[in-house]
Amino acid sequence: MIDLVFGPFLEFAFMRRALVGCLALSLSAPPVGVFLMLRRMSLMTEAMSHAILPGAAVGFLVAGLSLPAMTLGGLAAGLAVALLAGFVTRSTVIKEDASLAAFYLISLAAGVLLVSLRGSQIDLLHILFGTVLALDDPALLLLGGIATVTLFALAALYRPLVMECVDPLFLRSVSRAGGPVHYAFLGLVVMNLVGGFQALGTLLAVGLMLLPAITARLWAADLSGLIPVSMGLAMIASLTGLSLSYHADLPTGPAIVLSAGALYLVSLLVGTRGGLLLRLLRRRHLEA
Amino acid sequence: MTRTVTSGAPMSRPPPGDIVLRGVTLGYDRHPAVHHLDGTVPGGALLALVGPNGAGKSTLLKGIVGEIACLDGAIARPGRADTIAYLPQAAEIDRSFPLSVLDLAAMGLWRRFGPWRSLRRHRPDLLAALSAVGLDGFADRPIGTLSGGQFQRALFARLILQEASVILLDEPFSGVDGRTTQDLLALIRTWHGQGRTIVAALHDLGQVTAHFPTTLLLAREPVAWGPTASVLTPRNLARAQSLSEAWDEGAAICARDDHHGHGPLPPGAAGDGHSHGPSHGDGHGPHRHDHGHAA
Numbered sequence: 001m002i003d004l005v006f007g008p009f010l011e012f013a014f015m016r017r018a019l020v021g022c023l024a025l026s027l028s029a030p031p032v033g034v035f036l037m038l039r040r041m042s043l044m045t046e047a048m049s050h051a052i053l054p055g056a057a058v059g060f061l062v063a064g065l066s067l068p069a070m071t072l073g074g075l076a077a078g079l080a081v082a083l084l085a086g087f088v089t090r091s092t093v094i095k096e097d098a099s100l101a102a103f104y105l106i107s108l109a110a111g112v113l114l115v116s117l118r119g120s121q122i123d124l125l126h127i128l129f130g131t132v133l134a135l136d137d138p139a140l141l142l143l144g145g146i147a148t149v150t151l152f153a154l155a156a157l158y159r160p161l162v163m164e165c166v167d168p169l170f171l172r173s174v175s176r177a178g179g180p181v182h183y184a185f186l187g188l189v190v191m192n193l194v195g196g197f198q199a200l201g202t203l204l205a206v207g208l209m210l211l212p213a214i215t216a217r218l219w220a221a222d223l224s225g226l227i228p229v230s231m232g233l234a235m236i237a238s239l240t241g242l243s244l245s246y247h248a249d250l251p252t253g254p255a256i257v258l259s260a261g262a263l264y265l266v267s268l269l270v271g272t273r274g275g276l277l278l279r280l281l282r283r284r285h286l287e288a
Numbered sequence: 289m290t291r292t293v294t295s296g297a298p299m300s301r302p303p304p305g306d307i308v309l310r311g312v313t314l315g316y317d318r319h320p321a322v323h324h325l326d327g328t329v330p331g332g333a334l335l336a337l338v339g340p341n342g343a344g345k346s347t348l349l350k351g352i353v354g355e356i357a358c359l360d361g362a363i364a365r366p367g368r369a370d371t372i373a374y375l376p377q378a379a380e381i382d383r384s385f386p387l388s389v390l391d392l393a394a395m396g397l398w399r400r401f402g403p404w405r406s407l408r409r410h411r412p413d414l415l416a417a418l419s420a421v422g423l424d425g426f427a428d429r430p431i432g433t434l435s436g437g438q439f440q441r442a443l444f445a446r447l448i449l450q451e452a453s454v455i456l457l458d459e460p461f462s463g464v465d466g467r468t469t470q471d472l473l474a475l476i477r478t479w480h481g482q483g484r485t486i487v488a489a490l491h492d493l494g495q496v497t498a499h500f501p502t503t504l505l506l507a508r509e510p511v512a513w514g515p516t517a518s519v520l521t522p523r524n525l526a527r528a529q530s531l532s533e534a535w536d537e538g539a540a541i542c543a544r545d546d547h548h549g550h551g552p553l554p555p556g557a558a559g560d561g562h563s564h565g566p567s568h569g570d571g572h573g574p575h576r577h578d579h580g581h582a583a
Contacts, residue, residue, distance in 0.1 A: 168380065
């Protein structure tokens, strides 16, 4: 069993690299996902991931299948959409989900157009489904850097971010931090999506961010539990997904996300916080 | 914002603690919800804000706290805006967020502790604040499990910790039972005794008469402002009711603004398309319109 799971990583360097990259992403993306879920922004993340596509496409047009170029492009496009959507929300009557939807649709259409200008179907698949088995040193450094920045930034922003989630009006009445915190958080979302885009591709970048976070809700009650549990779940999904894709010769991105999805489905049944089985058991109530 | 006001003489700086309203008009989409309000909330006042629904009570509180900008006139606040604690009408708080009651109350310490300083050594203060609102033993409960009244108590604990010199409460007792209301009113009296300024929008006139020495009766226009007994007369209340009129989408530009800065009223402009009705009579308390504005 152990050999089955860890064998491929002992044997092949590219599998070890893939694992390290995914583990780095498992440290940074799920905590961001926890806040997204608690702010009811889960679906907006999907929109944001599509917004990254045209940036990556521009990078692809300029430099071919080059990781740094596509990353920079993706970061720029994602941040632009996040900032524009946030700005529109704060200064017009359009709500955040609507303005994000508008910008991501524009962005996605532009991205598809740009990719089709040059390049074949295979290149497109590459962009959509990631290159986790071909992570080189710069890509690994990028993933590690993103994880480091994310964890430090979340630690620094933690208190105002929680207040912005729970009672934005109160935060606004005591401090001007609300706006900058909101933008910084959107920046972290974009950064992690770009990271996930390296490992899993744009379509599935959201998977490692949100699935472990949502699953953690079924196991932990508060943030001090949600964040570590979501990280652990993402790591398990990365490990099983990668070895599954090796043994069964499956594409890695979907394998990892499906592993996270399987963890979610199992947790729905047996989770200790509102899992279905626990509800059926109907434990006796307490005295007070 | 820099209009010279009333009686011709330039206003000297307000004495510390006073909230001075000068020709304040607040509203949405240029439609006034509070119209030409003049007056002073003296430091240490315990003022009830009374009026029918849509009278502009919440709007006035939002204006004082700086949540919305004045359409016209100016509000002089004591000290910096963040020395004002504001409890909005129960609304925007996400009670499904996994946060403990203690953490919710601890938000009140933001001004002193900011984003990073540790609160660990101040846990006794937090527990004392929870105890003061009758929430002993609730510290680690998630906020989602509290009842409406308990949640309002938790918000008052947060107000205690804010230690603000001005406290604005927007209908703090709606949906709260009698016992909780009495406890929280006692807390408000304590704050009053400590010399804080308290302005509370309320609907229960019995409550106002029993606990609030001064009252502002508002119906978009200020109807009366002064000692509670002289404000809450049947005549004033009836006028407040008749004044709270519907939103008039096609309302003309308020001619009184021209009156302020740009010379005399155009003939005939005051009467039509402009729904101030009978508000220009006397008995306004401190509010008057025909004071000579210096341009």
